[in-house]
Amino acid sequence: MSDIKVLALVGSLRAESINRRIAELAADVAPDGVAVTVFEGLADLPFYNEDIDDAVNTAVDHAPDPVVALRAAAADADAALVVTPEYNGSVPAVIKNAIDWLSRPFGNGALKDKPLAVIGGSLGRFGGVWAHDETRKSFGIAGARVIDVKLSVPFQTLEGKAPADHAELSANVRDVVGKLVAEVS
Ligand SMILES: Cc1cc2nc3c(=O)[nH]c(=O)nc-3n(C[C@H](O)[C@H](O)[C@H](O)COP(=O)(O)O)c2cc1C
Numbered sequence: 001m002s003d004i005k006v007l008a009l010v011g012s013l014r015a016e017s018i019n020r021r022i023a024e025l026a027a028d029v030a031p032d033g034v035a036v037t038v039f040e041g042l043a044d045l046p047f048y049n050e051d052i053d054d055a056v057n058t059a060v061d062h063a064p065d066p067v068v069a070l071r072a073a074a075a076d077a078d079a080a081l082v083v084t085p086e087y088n089g090s091v092p093a094v095i096k097n098a099i100d101w102l103s104r105p106f107g108n109g110a111l112k113d114k115p116l117a118v119i120g121g122s123l124g125r126f127g128g129v130w131a132h133d134e135t136r137k138s139f140g141i142a143g144a145r146v147i148d149v150k151l152s153v154p155f156q157t158l159e160g161k162a163p164a165d166h167a168e169l170s171a172n173v174r175d176v177v178g179k180l181v182a183e184v185s
Contacts, residue, residue, distance in 0.1 A: 003033055003035040004034045005077045005078050005079075006034060006037070006077060006078065007037060007074055007080045007081070008023040008027070008036050008038045008039065008080070008082075008083060009080065009082045009083070009084075009098055010023050010038055010039075010042070010083050010084065011082065011085055011091070011092040011131070012085050012092065013094060018085075018155060019083045019084055019085050019121060020083070021164065022120065022121060022169070022173060023038050024163075025170060026083070026176070026177050028164065029170055029173055029174040030177045030181075031178060031181065034177065036177065039070065039073050041069050041070060042070075042094045042095075044066035045070065045098065046064055046066070047097060048101055052064060053067070053101075053104055055071070055105050056105055063101075070098060070101060071102065072110075074109075074110035074114075077111075077114065078114065078181075079115045079117075079180050079184050080114060081117050081118075081119070081180060082120070082139070083119055084120040084132070084135060085120055085121065085123075086128030086129075086131035089130050090134055091134045092131065096138065099135075099138050099142050100142075103143060108143075111139070111142070111144040112143040113143065113144075113145050114145060115144075115146075116147065117147050117179070117180045118136050118139070119132065119151035119152070119153075120132060121154065121158075122154070123156075124154065125154050125156075126154065127154040127155075127157075128153075147180060147183050149180070151173070153169060
């Protein structure tokens with residue numbers, strides 16, 4: 001049987017991103033038979049623009065190449081995991097932009113009805129919970145089947161450790177991935 005594929009979208013583009021490390025941790029702790037792959041092209045997406053979104057009007061998607069790559073990765077995935085910090089009390093622009101591209105064609109986006117979980121961490125004492133709640137809301141409106149798991153990590157709780165070296169976080173991320181793939185039909 002082929003692996004269950006989980007597409008990971010990371011909301012921070014910086015090289016030393018802790019959220020990226022959490023997404024990589026998800027790949028490491030995923031159960032056998034589950035492949036978690038971080039999508040590498042979020043920085044290449046243009047801002048959403050209906051004028052360049054050919055999938056809205058045509059059967060074949062002639063949107064810009066980075067958009068076609070994102071939609072293809074989403075179409076190929078069985079589930080999605082968003083790992084994001086909070087920026088100014090909300091969803092980082094790279095994630096919101098990806099949501100907008102993935103929401104079209106309207107009613108038939110590439111993540112339509114696929115299970116999706118939102119986790120991540122931030123410096124603030126609530127761990128980015130506003131961003132996580134808003135990402136859930138927006139991806140739900142965009143057509144994904146957002147599952148009810150919550151993991152918003154205030155970075156001070158990591159006590160300076162890398163995510164992979166933090167036993168409780170590793171267990172929590174393993175739990176999230178397990179619950180996510182349990183939703184794959
Ligand atoms: C533009 C910007 C806005 C931010 N706004 C918030 C915020 O609203 N809440 C918060 O907890 N942290 C905020 N932060 C701090 C981030 O939590 C911190 O930069 C974190 O390390 C980002 O995650 P990363 O390590 O994956 O890049 C902000 C950071 C930036 C750069």
